[in-house]
Amino acid sequence: MESLAIAAAALRAHKMRSVLTLLGVIIGVMTVVVVVSITSGLNKYVAEKLFQLSPDVLIFDRFGIITSRDEFLEALKRKQLDMDDYEAVSELCRSCDLVGAGSNNRLAVRRGSHRMPGTLIRGVTASIADLMNLDIEYGRFFTPNENAHAALTVILGTDVRDELFPGQDPIGRKVWVGGNPMTVIGMLRKQGSVLGQSQDNLLIMPLNTFRKEFGNRQNLNIFVRPLTGVAGLQSTEDEVRTILRTRRHTLFNAKDPFGVVTAAAAQQVWRGISAGAFALMFFVSGISLIVGGIVIMNIMLVSVVERTREIGIRRAAGARRRDILSQFLLEAVLLGLVGGIIGVVAGWGGAKAVESFSPMPTQITTGLVLIGLTISVLTGALAGFIPARKAATIPPVEALRYE
Numbered sequence: 001m002e003s004l005a006i007a008a009a010a011l012r013a014h015k016m017r018s019v020l021t022l023l024g025v026i027i028g029v030m031t032v033v034v035v036v037s038i039t040s041g042l043n044k045y046v047a048e049k050l051f052q053l054s055p056d057v058l059i060f061d062r063f064g065i066i067t068s069r070d071e072f073l074e075a076l077k078r079k080q081l082d083m084d085d086y087e088a089v090s091e092l093c094r095s096c097d098l099v100g101a102g103s104n105n106r107l108a109v110r111r112g113s114h115r116m117p118g119t120l121i122r123g124v125t126a127s128i129a130d131l132m133n134l135d136i137e138y139g140r141f142f143t144p145n146e147n148a149h150a151a152l153t154v155i156l157g158t159d160v161r162d163e164l165f166p167g168q169d170p171i172g173r174k175v176w177v178g179g180n181p182m183t184v185i186g187m188l189r190k191q192g193s194v195l196g197q198s199q200d201n202l203l204i205m206p207l208n209t210f211r212k213e214f215g216n217r218q219n220l221n222i223f224v225r226p227l228t229g230v231a232g233l234q235s236t237e238d239e240v241r242t243i244l245r246t247r248r249h250t251l252f253n254a255k256d257p258f259g260v261v262t263a264a265a266a267q268q269v270w271r272g273i274s275a276g277a278f279a280l281m282f283f284v285s286g287i288s289l290i291v292g293g294i295v296i297m298n299i300m301l302v303s304v305v306e307r308t309r310e311i312g313i314r315r316a317a318g319a320r321r322r323d324i325l326s327q328f329l330l331e332a333v334l335l336g337l338v339g340g341i342i343g344v345v346a347g348w349g350g351a352k353a354v355e356s357f358s359p360m361p362t363q364i365t366t367g368l369v370l371i372g373l374t375i376s377v378l379t380g381a382l383a384g385f386i387p388a389r390k391a392a393t394i395p396p397v398e399a400l401r402y403e
Contacts, residue, residue: 024292025339031285033347064259123210139186332384340376
């Protein structure tokens with residue numbers, strides 16, 4: 001406690017120098033807190049919002065998960081999946097519990113003089129409600145019979161309802177999609193936004209109605225759920241792959257002429273992306289911490305020289321080497337700790353500012369705060385060890401003669 005009090009007094013005696021010494025540590029810890037909070041927040045957000053695909057559902061489509069330009073160019077050469085492929089999977093897949101299909105387009109939706117451009121139009125089979133766990137707030141989803149007969153029925157997202165039916169119940173009313181009036185039969189529960197992009201500016205209609213309105217050349221996605229759930233994903237994927245490869249006369253040693261998407265694969269790709277970004281930013285913040293440690297070491301070496309006579313007096317009064325060592329080491333640790341506290345507070349403020357002024361979510365936990373403080377204390381301890389050891393090894397007689 002005595003060494004700690006002496007260390008604190010030494011820091012108070014040179015306030016400006018101490019503050020300037022702390023800048024490197026403050027910037028480094030602040031960067032670590034901001035980067036980790038953004039990365040953690042995005043990972044949680046993506047897991048909960050962006051990848052809403054059920055863990056026991058497979059999606060077969062033209063592209064799959066694209067991770068490079070070459071993969072994208074190769075996928076462009078593939079033949080689109082169509083209704084014949086969907087019907088073949090529905091009829092031939094023995095391990096499939098449920099099979100569905102869907103396609104997307106963007107178009108203006110209007111009602112009277114109100115018009116919403118760029119609305120996401122989804123044409124899906126009736127089974128998609130179960131496969132994608134669509135949450136109907138009120139009203140209902142369309143039936144397989146309505147899909148078979150290309151009924152002019154739609155389900156609206158909340159953005160479309162608020163724009164076209166402000167303060168009204170849209171159930172039973174008409175909206176115009178393309179050249180046809182369609183009856184609203186249901187409302188989706190509000191989904192919110194993902195990274196600033198609204199998930200509620202959409203309209204869902206039967207797939208056959210979609211194909212009749214927009215033509216048969218739209219790319220089709222095939223959704224499959226195994227009979228045995230997650231445990232049967234691999235066997236069902238192999239069976240559907242065999243069906244689709246056979247339909248395309250694909251050679252046994254050739255790549256699949258389609259892509260496969262699962263919730264686990266999509267999250268794995270995201271983790272790879274976020275890990276790379278995190279490593280880069282952590283490297284940048286690590287440089288700040290190294291610079292901060294070097295500054296602390298330099299200032300502590302200067303402090304040892306300035307206080308050489310004080311060291312001699314303390315040694316002559318009975319202080320041991322370890323007392324001198326602990327005094328200067330505690331001073332360096334205290335510098336790091338104060339810088340860490342300020343850095344954590346600044347990082348918390350920076351993270352909240354990012355969350356307030358951008359679509360990126362953040363997550364600050366107790367563990368993150370402890371990590372920031374631990375890094376700062378270790379930086380101070382490592383930077384202060386050499387100066388503290390030098391101070392402890394100065395001979396008392398030479399220290400007393402020092403002017």
